[in-house]
Amino acid sequence: MSSALWQLTLTRLRSFVREPSAVFWTFGFPILLIVALGIAFRNRPPEPVDAAVEAGPGAEEMRAALAAAPGVKARLLPAGEARAALRTGRAAIVVRPGSPVTYEFDPTRPESRVARLVVDEALQRAAGRRDPVAAVERQVAEPGSRYVDFLVPGLIGLNIMSSGMWGIGWVIVEIRQKKLLKRMLATPMRRGQFLFSFVLMRMAFLVVEVPVLLVFGRLAFGVPLQGSFALLSGLALLGALAFAGVGVLVASRARNTQTVNGLINLVMMPMFLLSGVFFSSSHFPDLMQPLVKALPLTALNDALRAVMNEGAGAAAVLPQAALLAGIAVVSFALALRIFRWN
């Protein structure tokens, strides 16, 4: 490596690690997000069904029968209060004793439909119903299927995107705005080396960024890595190159950091929402799917998730890898053509 390229890369690394806020946003913030979201969406034991029993003859016996059943919380309430509890969601169902027993519930609320089945089952069983078919239960929790398992690869992808955009796009424009770029162009420095130092800087950080999130996810939440680490690293590298290219592209014309701020947000915001960082991109309508799938962050997240959660091999993530490589090549080529050197 030429000495100038080495010194330029060192300059980038030093400027970064000596800026505490930059270090926090790159390394600390994603970890905080994993902790916060991992706790908020942790897997809990199934919620008990909230049933309100309307006061009246036979109501207390009915409440006792329901309370004895597993997974049911029953309260005895006057008629008016029971209805109010149903309306405000404090109860999923109102049971009115009598013959026949009346179930009042809103069938559009999933927990009410569940309550209707569970309450009926408990009452029928207490009245002596027997099952004609014998059945046993085996409860499973598939590794890699929890929300935090979904989240960690998404955050790795998000981090690769945002450090590329801010760490390259914003920093290049800052250097241009401060006329440091002009000062360096007044030396025999080669332009290609200046840009390439940013790519090298990103690779150096990738070596830290990705393992930090993987190890933290593993230690704190037991997030598994089903596939190969080498494949995951290769995908992260392709993702970093794609976003390095997009970062240089957004920086190629902007004269000041306010402009590039806007451009970066314009590029990142749609991917932040559409590319399946926090929730699956399959929620979007079929009409939008071709667009969603064409976004580099969607490709990166889908590929990272396939490797981490499903143990996918290289062949399975080839389309995403090809998309990322293509975006890297096209964005770099375009950026070099239009780059504003002075």
Add this chain to the structure above:
Amino acid sequence: MTDLAIRCRGLVKRYGSEVLAVDGLDLDVRRGECFGLLGPNGAGKTTTVEILEGLLLPDAGDVEVLGSRWTSGATALRERLGITLQETHLPEKLTVEEVVRLFRSFYRRGRTVDEVIALVQLEEKRRAWFEKLSGGQKQRLAVACALVGDPELLFLDEPTTGLDPQSRRQLWDVVVALRAAGCTVLLTTHYMDEAERLCDRVAIVDHGKVIALGTPRELISRMVGREVVEFAASHDGIDEAALAGLDGVHSVRRMASGFALTVDRVHVAIPSLLALVEAKGATLGRLSTHSATLDDVFVALTGRQLRE
């Protein structure tokens, strides 16, 4: 090989259709001299220098730097130049030593990092971050970055603007030492004392043109004379015509209050001035004399003060 470090003819640069920043400027800078481009803000100094440095393209004109043109072999030419811009924001969180090492890495040959830091007297600050340096230290570091390639030609664009007197003198020492070591220096400034102190020759620039050229002494004696007498008198009978007729008076200029006379022999001019005042029955409000400076040259040439 030509003995000119810089030769430029008919330089023109427009910004948009309105502003004519450089208007047919000619310049010859000899090898080994310290040459000053003098002028007020907006005179076109920086634009001229940036064209010479190959950072701006002129709209018209011919530029030759160290015998080469920017149109061919620009990188090779850059190896032989040292440049400081008017304001330099170096990486804030890099130390003096790291910044110098970075710039040294761009050149194939040149001074060592230690040599350059010693040249600008920043040894004690070598581990300090750029953002922690004083204005004068920052400016000396900027000069250090221009010296790493051991340049044949050094450009300094307003090197001491905004610095305190002590920092200015420290920077002047650096320039004097470089000049003594045979480096050609082109500096721009709007400080006339700086030009008189450092420059072998100066060109006074106004509205994008060279309006006077020579050594500082030559310009002063040619344009102004040796001494300037300023006074205020309380009488309408004392006017330009009367003053111009006095012994030893070169020229007369009316100021906001009173007059400025440029004179060759102050010991002749003052008595005849006093005699005139007495003859008219006027009284003197104030009277002062000073040696003529490049400031007076600029005023004589343009009728304006230099720093407005």
